Amino acid sequence: MPLYEYTCQACGEHFEKLVRSMSNADQVVCPRCASMSVKRALSLFATSGSSGTDSTAPACGPVG
Numbered sequence: 001m002p003l004y005e006y007t008c009q010a011c012g013e014h015f016e017k018l019v020r021s022m023s024n025a026d027q028v029v030c031p032r033c034a035s036m037s038v039k040r041a042l043s044l045f046a047t048s049g050s051s052g053t054d055s056t057a058p059a060c061g062p063v064g
């Protein structure tokens, strides 16, 4: 179940919301001022105890 972060354009409230389907991700209202002018900040995945990482890229290396 994806977890989306929203930012209210009206009061600037930052909240998160779990959505079952991406189709319903548009119908989100601010829990503070109940405004529909919310903007999706970024998407996260609500996973607990994930084993292993997908990205195997090096964190940092010598540049040049």
Ligand SMILES: [Zn+2]
Pocket: 008, 009, 010, 011, 012, 013, 030, 031, 032, 033, 034, 035
């Ligand atoms: Zn708001």
